[in-house]
Amino acid sequence: MSTAAAVKKPKISVPFDYSKYLRKGKLPHIWCPGCGHGIVLKSLLRAIEKSGLSKDDICMVSGIGCSSRTPGYVDFNTLHTLHGRALSYATGVKLAKPEMKVIVVTGDGDALAIGGNHFIHTCRRNIDMTILVYSNAIYGMTGGQFSPTTPSGSYSTTSRYGNIEPVFDCCELAKASGATFVARGTAYHVQELERIILESLKHKGTSVVEILDSCPVYYGRLNKMKSASQMMELIEKNGTVSVKQVDKLPPEKVQGKLLRGILHKEDRPEYCEEYQKLIDRVSGK
C-alpha cells in the first residue's frame, strides 16, 4: 500500500486533539449517552492520525443505522448511503479512484443482514477497503430488534421470549468469504482497537474489523444490564480472549469466548490492481 510506506510515527500528544478530524459544526452527535459508537470513533481517529493518511485521501462510506451516522461527523469525503449497500457504493468509489483510502462504517444489521450478500462478495473480490463492523448485537436505530449477532436467548423488541436464532460469526464469515485481513476488537479495549484499525488501514485488500460494541439503551435495557459501564465490564470479563493469550490459558477459560486481535492475514491479489493490469494488457487494442 502506497500509504503504508508513508506511515510516519508522529508522537500523539496527550490528550489527543480529535477536533482536527471532526466537523465541529455538526456536533452534538445523535448517539445516546453510554453508546459505544463514539468510543470506537475515537480509536479510529487516533489510528488515522498514526496512519499518516490525509483527510482529502479518505472516503468514508456508511449504510443506515446509528453507527452509519459516523460519516456526518468526520471531515473526510463522506457518503451516507442506503441500508445494507455501503459496500457497493464504496466499491464504485474505490474503482473510480483507487488512490483513495476507503473506510466503510457499518452496523451488524447493515453489514450482515440486509447487506450480507454485498459483504461476502466484497470480501471475495478482495477490493482494497477497511470495513469496520460496529457489532452491538442489536438494531439500534430502529429501536432494539434482534440482529444476526444477537446471542441466542437474548431479548430484543422482536425476540420477547428470548432469541431462538443462532448468530453469525462475522470474522469467520469474512475469512471464509475471502477477506485478507480479519480482526476483532472491542469498545472496551480501546488502545488495542486503535492498533488493530491502524493495521487494517495499512493492509492492501479487503480488511474486516468486527468491533464488539454496546447499545445500552436497547440491548442493555432489554437484557437487564443496569448501566453502560456494566455492559463494558461484561465485554471485558466474559466476552473475549486475546489471540496473544489464548495458547497460555486453560481450555475452560477460553471456551465460549470470542477471540480478539488480528485473526487472519494473507496476501492475495487486490481487485483494483488486477483491474489495472487488465487495462494495461488490453488498452489500445
Add this chain to the structure above:
Amino acid sequence: MAEKKKLFMQGNEACAEGALYAGCRFYAGYPITPSTEIAEYLSRTLPRVGGKFIQMEDEIASISAIAGASLAGLKSMTATSGPGFSLKQEGLGYACMAEIPCVIVDVMRGGPSTGYPTGPSQSDVMQAKWGTHGDHPVIAVTPAYVQEILHETVRAFNLSEKYRTPVLILFDEIVGHMREPVMLPEEGELEVIDREKPTCPPEEYLPYDAGYEIPPLAAFGEGYRFHVTGLNHKDDGFPTNDPEMIQEGIKRIIRKIDNNKEDIWKNEEHYIDGAEVVVFAYGSTARSAKYAVRELRKKGVKAGLLRALTLWPFPDEALKDACQKARAVVVPELNLGQIVYEVERLVDCHVEGIYRVDGEPINPMQIMEAMEKYS
C-alpha cells in the same frame, strides 16, 4: 474527411457504443435478458479505453456502485430488465435525492415477476415514473431504432450530467435485439456534456447550493470533502429536520426538471399538422404506428403520429398541440394501458388504447384498424 464507420449492430450494442461516446467510464451490472449484451459489450470495450466494468452480485449492488463511481467523478451506467429494474428502485431514489448523475437502462421484457424474459414489453413505463418511493424528478428517454439508441444514450448522459440526476433509457426487447445499420458518430459530431464542477474554494463549497438551479458537483478526492446522504438535507449536504428546508429541498429537485422541460423534451412528428386522428406512441410500437400513418395517408385518411423520445417528463404541450384538430387519439402500448391515462388527462378528444401483453409486437394493421374508425 475519413469515411464514416457504418456497422451492422444490435440495439444493445448501440447503447453500449453510445455510452462510450458520451464518456461513460464505469459500468456495474448484473446479467439479465434481454439487456445482457450491453454488459458483455462494455466488459470488452471499457478496459480498452481505461474504463472499468464490474459484474456485481445483484442489481442493487450495481446501481449503488455506479452512484459511488459517479460521485468519485466517473460517468457511470448500469443496464437491466424488469426484475432487475424493480430491485434498483431504492438506489434510483437515492440518486434522485442526492443528485447523482448516472444512466440506467431498462430493456423492457414481459412481466410481472420473471414473466417472459425473451418477450418485448413496455410495461415498466409507470414504474419508471413512480417506482421509487417519494416525490422525485424523472427523466426517461424512449428510443425506437438501433441508430437512435446510440444517439439517445448520448443524450441521456448529457441530460444526467447537465441536470445532475439519474436518467433512464427505456427500450424493449425488440429494438434491444434487432440488428440495423448504424453510423458511428465521429469525435466532435455529437455534443457531449460534462457536469459542472465547483470553482469556489473548498471551504465555501455547498454541494446543494440553492443559489444555483443545478449546483456544481465536486468529485470525491479532489479536495472538497463534502457529505452526501439520502436523508433530507440542507444546502451543505447534511441532514435536516427543518420542515421548510425539507419541503424546499424536494421541490428544488423537481423544479430543476420542470423548469427545463423544453430542453429535455424531444418528439418526432409525422403528418401531425391538421391531423384528424392521431396516434401517440413511443419505443418500438411507434415503428408500427409510423407505418400505419403512412398507409392511412395513402388512403386519404388525415392520420398523424406523435412519437415521444422523452417520455418523462411527459410531453404535455406537444400532445395538446398535436390533438388540436383531432377527433381521436390512439395509444398503442405493449402493456395493458399505462401511458394512455396520461393522454386522457390532457386531451379533449376521444382516446383509445391498443394493448398487447402476449409477447408479440403491436402490428401496423391493429393500429390502422383502430384509427380508421375515427376517419
